Amino acid sequence: MNEDKDFLTLADLDTGTSCIITKVHGRGGFRNRIIEMGFVRGKRVKIIKNAPLQDPIEYEILGSHVALRRSEAALIEVVREEDAANVNAFEYHGTLPHDAEKENAHKLLFENSIHIAIVGNPNSGKTTLFNQITGLHEKVGNYAGVTVDAKHGRVTHDNYTLDFFDLPGTYSITEYTPEELYVRQHLLKEMPDVVVNVIDASNLERNLYLTTQLIDMNVKVVIALNMSDELNKSGAVLNHILLGKLLGIPIVPTIASRNVGMEALMDKIIEVFEDQDPDARHVHINYGDVLEKKITYIRSLILKNDEIGNRFSGRYLSIKLLEKDQHVHELLKTASNLTEIDNAAKESIEQLENAYKEPVRTIISNAKFGFVNGALRETYKEAKVDKHEQTNRIDAFLTHPLLGFPILLIFMYLMFQGTFTLGAYPMEWIEMGVEFVGNWLGNILPEGWVHDLVLDGIIGGVGGVIVFLPNILFLFFFISIMEDTGYMARVAFIMDRVMHKIGLHGKSFIPLLMGFGCNVPAIMATRTLESKRDRLLTMLIIPFMSCSARLPVYILIISAFFPHHQGLVLFSVYLAGIALSIIMALIFKNTLFKGQNTPFVMELPPYRIPTLKNTTIHMWDKAVQYLKKMGTLILVASIAIWALGYFPKEVNYTQDYDSQIVQIENTISDEAEREDQIQTIEYEKASEHLEQSYIGRLGHWIEPVIMPLGFDWKIGVSIITGLAAKEIVVSTMGVLYQTDEETQGVEGLQSKLQQQLHKSGPHVGEKVFNPLVAYGLMLFILIYFPCAAALAAIKKESGWNWALFVMFYTTALAWLVSFAVYQIGMLF
Ligand code: GDP
Numbered sequence: 001m002n003e004d005k006d007f008l009t010l011a012d013l014d015t016g017t018s019c020i021i022t023k024v025h026g027r028g029g030f031r032n033r034i035i036e037m038g039f040v041r042g043k044r045v046k047i048i049k050n051a052p053l054q055d056p057i058e059y060e061i062l063g064s065h066v067a068l069r070r071s072e073a074a075l076i077e078v079v080r081e082e083d084a085a086n087v088n089a090f091e092y093h094g095t096l097p098h099d100a101e102k103e104n105a106h107k108l109l110f111e112n113s114i115h116i117a118i119v120g121n122p123n124s125g126k127t128t129l130f131n132q133i134t135g136l137h138e139k140v141g142n143y144a145g146v147t148v149d150a151k152h153g154r155v156t157h158d159n160y161t162l163d164f165f166d167l168p169g170t171y172s173i174t175e176y177t178p179e180e181l182y183v184r185q186h187l188l189k190e191m192p193d194v195v196v197n198v199i200d201a202s203n204l205e206r207n208l209y210l211t212t213q214l215i216d217m218n219v220k221v222v223i224a225l226n227m228s229d230e231l232n233k234s235g236a237v238l239n240h241i242l243l244g245k246l247l248g249i250p251i252v253p254t255i256a257s258r259n260v261g262m263e264a265l266m267d268k269i270i271e272v273f274e275d276q277d278p279d280a281r282h283v284h285i286n287y288g289d290v291l292e293k294k295i296t297y298i299r300s301l302i303l304k305n306d307e308i309g310n311r312f313s314g315r316y317l318s319i320k321l322l323e324k325d326q327h328v329h330e331l332l333k334t335a336s337n338l339t340e341i342d343n344a345a346k347e348s349i350e351q352l353e354n355a356y357k358e359p360v361r362t363i364i365s366n367a368k369f370g371f372v373n374g375a376l377r378e379t380y381k382e383a384k385v386d387k388h389e390q391t392n393r394i395d396a397f398l399t400h401p402l403l404g405f406p407i408l409l410i411f412m413y414l415m416f417q418g419t420f421t422l423g424a425y426p427m428e429w430i431e432m433g434v435e436f437v438g439n440w441l442g443n444i445l446p447e448g449w450v451h452d453l454v455l456d457g458i459i460g461g462v463g464g465v466i467v468f469l470p471n472i473l474f475l476f477f478f479i480s481i482m483e484d485t486g487y488m489a490r491v492a493f494i495m496d497r498v499m500h501k502i503g504l505h506g507k508s509f510i511p512l513l514m515g516f517g518c519n520v521p522a523i524m525a526t527r528t529l530e531s532k533r534d535r536l537l538t539m540l541i542i543p544f545m546s547c548s549a550r551l552p553v554y555i556l557i558i559s560a561f562f563p564h565h566q567g568l569v570l571f572s573v574y575l576a577g578i579a580l581s582i583i584m585a586l587i588f589k590n591t592l593f594k595g596q597n598t599p600f601v602m603e604l605p606p607y608r609i610p611t612l613k614n615t616t617i618h619m620w621d622k623a624v625q626y627l628k629k630m631g632t633l634i635l636v637a638s639i640a641i642w643a644l645g646y647f648p649k650e651v652n653y654t655q656d657y658d659s660q661i662v663q664i665e666n667t668i669s670d671e672a673e674r675e676d677q678i679q680t681i682e683y684e685k686a687s688e689h690l691e692q693s694y695i696g697r698l699g700h701w702i703e704p705v706i707m708p709l710g711f712d713w714k715i716g717v718s719i720i721t722g723l724a725a726k727e728i729v730v731s732t733m734g735v736l737y738q739t740d741e742e743t744q745g746v747e748g749l750q751s752k753l754q755q756q757l758h759k760s761g762p763h764v765g766e767k768v769f770n771p772l773v774a775y776g777l778m779l780f781i782l783i784y785f786p787c788a789a790a791l792a793a794i795k796k797e798s799g800w801n802w803a804l805f806v807m808f809y810t811t812a813l814a815w816l817v818s819f820a821v822y823q824i825g826m827l828f
């Protein structure tokens, strides 16, 4: 696994170079031996001989020569001597100390860093704790390969630099979900120095189950007994000191939401890291004589391979093998006796399952629960009164089989209404700001293409998107509050039965609902789903939730071609989207995501008062994401579309518009009349320019493809510009059909649309739009290519492959649906 590390090790250095040890990884006997030999932090090592691919490597340390295997050397983290000198040049003046005292100083000069992984059940307060500890030092990082966020934050405490990693919440560290695997990979590959296991004190049994897996892994753990306020309030009593001794893991009570216990936690982390805590020890969970014998045997086979034993607990690997864990093989692939190990495991499993008539996995997890129960029996006294009484009373109301739905509807209504009403004010300010900047730039920039690029391309495009920022912030504000209070879990609970019918989980309901506002935050909200499969499936159907940007297009078309039953037609378009999402979800469930559904606990956490800090951090995160990721993409897309419509600048017009204008100027005396006519000619000119521009040619080029839908090239151009953002369709039509919304109003554009005739093709001379074409176009706009920003969000959450997939499948589907509507409709 050397290829995965991002630090320099003893094995990487060339003959003749010197370095300083910064950290010794590895475990057990290896670690003790290596430390006894003098390989400790701050010591200087010289590489005497390191030939590529040759084992062992020869070193000089403390004046004597030692040989280390390559696999051992790879566990010792170092910095080059010259780098160390450079970092601290002003302290050293270029010379390195060698006597003990100076060496000690040197040791202190180096940052003592501890890598800490935070693991625990969802909702146990990991993120709250992480935020409290790291505060404003927090840095958000998205780690390659998974869409699950792992946040990294750094603080200094007592001469130590503490690097905290907030990992996704899991109930277990097996391999059932990507989140679990992610946590596991982090623990095994990154080799954190200390694991902080955050435990919800009001739900000890389930939370401690995860702890038993950490015990198996034999890593250094500190338990943060979080929500201890709730424990105390409930009247239950826990002897956490005794529990810590029993588990071999020191326990620090915390109340993350009130910043209580954070210092003590950090002190304890350092103590455990330095091996100073007497309670920290490795306990064995007893799996019963029969199983233990097998574990010991397999372990002995595994430990024939030093390079594996130096890194991982042999006991852990054996247990995993007996659980038929698939991923553990990756860790064993270097074993010289792999077949022997495999056969032993297979044989043992067979014997055990014959004897117990149960999968080994079940035997093991039963033993784990037994261990937890036993430990709790000695240390935990339950409260006499039902601690969840209040929660139960609220739940009876909020998750009532009948009342639950109308209450949910009211909350949803408040959320959307709140989002748009509250968002309207800052939206206006931003609009004004954009306009102000536009005017100001318009005045100082000389006429020419730069002027047009900045005003029409950049400000027009990006400005149009930035105005949605307040909406997004408010939406996330409400969502964050719903999450923190615990209501979100209830919503998922209410909707779960319905969502299961289409292969989704109750939690998918929220992102889908948000999609009606804007697909971008909806896609970002899929993060609240625990399993990757659910996230992807939800993301794939979110685009069918008709977002508010599509509304202007529908309004234009409906008022032009469906003068009667306008509301009904509009509603039918939205319904069509919902119907499609259900159909597609069913199809995906039975094809792409066949049989991958992992059920998971739908817990109902107690209701809590949200904290301002959490909520603000949530909103801030979203704002930064939106501005950064969407801003760059939208910028490029708007510039591209602008340029395609702008160039080539010089085209051969079929009419001499300029002299027509001059003529009007000279002949017509009534000012209003004159302005009007000039305006008309200028629009004709602009329209012809657009037709001959690259984007116009593109429209003509795709005309054969969209002809079967009853569309002409102008519709083609509108569709293409709609790729950037769907509301652009309306403004493009305005230019193409030679109207200006401001001077002639929407009605002008509507009558133009009604009068459009086919200029070529089989239907030449006929009207372009009829109700069929119009309805088909609305469906096309609904279904095809979710805008560039939504696609960027999908790419960010799940990678390029899925983004491209969404792009193509939605467009193909849009074509098919519009084709069906038009062709079938034409039969009647
Ligand atoms: P995570 O899923 O483990 O990251 O959990 P969060 O950090 O998102 O916390 C879940 C909820 O528990 C939030 O509403 C927090 O405000 C709340 N919370 C966190 N720590 C405590 C605590 O010590 N006491 C109480 N009463 N609530 C807490």
Ligand code: MG
Binding pocket: 126, 127, 128, 169
């Ligand atoms: Mg969290």
